[in-house]
Amino acid sequence: MFCPVCESEYEKGIERCPDDDAELVERLTPENTLHDSSEARFVPLHNIGSPAEAEMVSDILQQNGIRAAVQSGGMDAFSPLLSSTSPGAVVLVDERDYDRAMELYNAFFGQDTTPLTGTTLEEDEEFSSEEEEFESEEE
DSSP states (O other), rough: OOOOTTTOOOOOOOBBBBTTOOBBBBOOTTTTTTTOOOOOOOEEEESSSSSSHHHHHHHHHHTOOOOOOEEEEEEEETTTTGGSSSSOOEEEGGGGHHHHHHHHHHHTTTTOOSTTTTTHHHHHHHHHHHHHHHHHHOO
């Protein structure tokens, strides 16, 4: 017997899942399970200021049932430590989850592209410009 919610297997004689309180089924099929195991088609959700922040955003989305991955330069979600030196990353989500993912992202961060460091790419560029002007004035 199987739970159609958590997909745990139980011995015969047990009729309900103790964790989900769902009625158990003889076998799991695409029609009686809640999990969609079909292949994801990833689309960009948001360009984030740093790969580490993108990984954290991806984790939040995944914890809310959204299939997400991170793409940063030549690196991806399988090598976040190596990609931490890349200038930004893109959070990808399954196109079927896009609207819900955008809703979650905006609820957590609004339009902030660097939700953890607190500066935006425009602010970083503005700071660099001001720094260059200051340096040229010193010469």
